[in-house]
Amino acid sequence: MPDATPLPLRRPPERQQDAPRATLVAPRVPRATLVRLPDQWMVGQRRLVEMPYGLEAIATLKGALSNTGQLPASGNQLGDTYRVGDHFWVWLTAPGAARPSWIDP
Numbered sequence: 001m002p003d004a005t006p007l008p009l010r011r012p013p014e015r016q017q018d019a020p021r022a023t024l025v026a027p028r029v030p031r032a033t034l035v036r037l038p039d040q041w042m043v044g045q046r047r048l049v050e051m052p053y054g055l056e057a058i059a060t061l062k063g064a065l066s067n068t069g070q071l072p073a074s075g076n077q078l079g080d081t082y083r084v085g086d087h088f089w090v091w092l093t094a095p096g097a098a099r100p101s102w103i104d105p
Contacts, residue, residue, distance in 0.1 A: 046079075049090060051103060059090050071102050 041047060041061050049059045059081040065071065068084050076091040078100060083089075093100040 049081075049088070051090070051092065051094075053095060055095065057090060057092055059088070061088075068102070076100070 043061050043063055046058055046060045048056055050056050057079060059079050060077075061081050061083070064083040066084070068089065071082060071084070071089055078092060080091040081088050087104050089102045089104050091100050092103050094103060
């Protein structure tokens, strides 16, 4: 027959003090500052531009368009450039391409 003596009761461990609660802190993010561009690129002006693959080209600004769907598909000359939003699109032949297309440098 098993021993009928009760097991000693264990006391729960002492309760530790509560840890401090996290507080929300606003990060200090530097604000953007406006800078003045050296000069404006005017329609008809030519500039040296660097393409994404390191090739430099002479680009002639033709004007500004509201979207890329308005970029002319024909009648372009190499270096023709249009501004669409904050991007400039240049009519060039990319390395390895058979014919020119609009490239966003």
